[in-house]
Amino acid sequence: MTAHETHPSHEPHVVPGTEHGIMVVVVGPSGAGKDTLMAAAARHFRGRQDVHFVRRVITRDHDAGGEDHLAVSPQGFASMEQAGSFSVWWEAHGLKYGIPSEVSVSLSAGSLVIANGSRSALHHFHAVFPRLKVINVTARADVLASRLEARGRETHEDIMARLARGPLTVRGDYDVVDLDNSGSLEQGERRMVEVLEGFLQEIG
Template sequence: MIPSHEPHAVPGTEHGIMVVVVGPSGAGKDTLMALAAKHFSGRAEVHFVRRVITRDGGAGGEDHLSVSDAGFASMEQSGSFAVWWEAHGLKYGIPAEVSVALGKGHLVIANGSRSALHHFKAVFPRLKVINVTARPDVLAARLETRGRETHEDIMARLARGPLTVRGDYNVTELDNSGSLEEAERKILDVINEFLKEVH
């Protein structure tokens, strides 16, 4: 995951707050972000980022702009991304237009990756991280219902690394081991607290 250029802070982005939601597969971050986006849809000062991904648009999961590898490379070279990274054989980009909302002092929320947080930190001075996690047994059960991996593969993946965020970041931990309603209430509370800081 080595970008062709080192990301750097964009003037004006220090007025707003960039929130990056991260978490392992099975933690439910996509579901929680969709619920939060629906809840805050009437708030002009809250923006949810539509990522650019080199993944088929019909593959399910989050709503994203699907592009080819060549298209992604062209966008990267033209400066279309504030941040971009590679993970699991795919490329992900955060559109440069987020700087407009941040320049207005708004709250911008993006789906991210723990391995890419250092890129976000280099670009966005006011960065906050929401780390959505769940107990290993809960993660394993959710992943097994997807039917994409064997039980052994899932347990091996969960054993490979911690679920925490490593590094000097402003992190809010959100445990989604319980009911979806409980986790939804938690993420809405966290976002509302962040909103108090942009006014």
């Protein structure tokens, strides 16, 4: 897998008791900087055989921007899902996202596997991956507003309405690390690496 979230696949690909590694799912609202921190962590751990960043399968063009992903058509995605090619898959904002079933190989080998995820899909991740860790990337409301304004994808009114709903907490029967990315890029990147290094120590 190369560096770089509602429904589960019908057939889980991780057999309980065989999972020696840890699945890490990174979530966070728009503007929190989740993708930036994941890209920085991927650079930091480049070359490590025991750290893998999942390349997601997404029903959008490869040159649409954002993360490096495997682009497929909706029909192609459906065929892959029916063939059991995904450990977890979900739909959001008109797109479908899939986590390749090959992650089970890395987990069985005791690796740390990091995936870009979605809060709405976390219970599906947990059903498939018993050793699940979640990194919830957050930022202060004023920081989120500034970053979203700079993107220019939403109107000011839409951004204010989004922020008025307040922060969404992430809680479940799994470990959650809240990572405040309100500060500098360097601070956020350093904290992300520290958290992942801690998970590696748990694997031993």
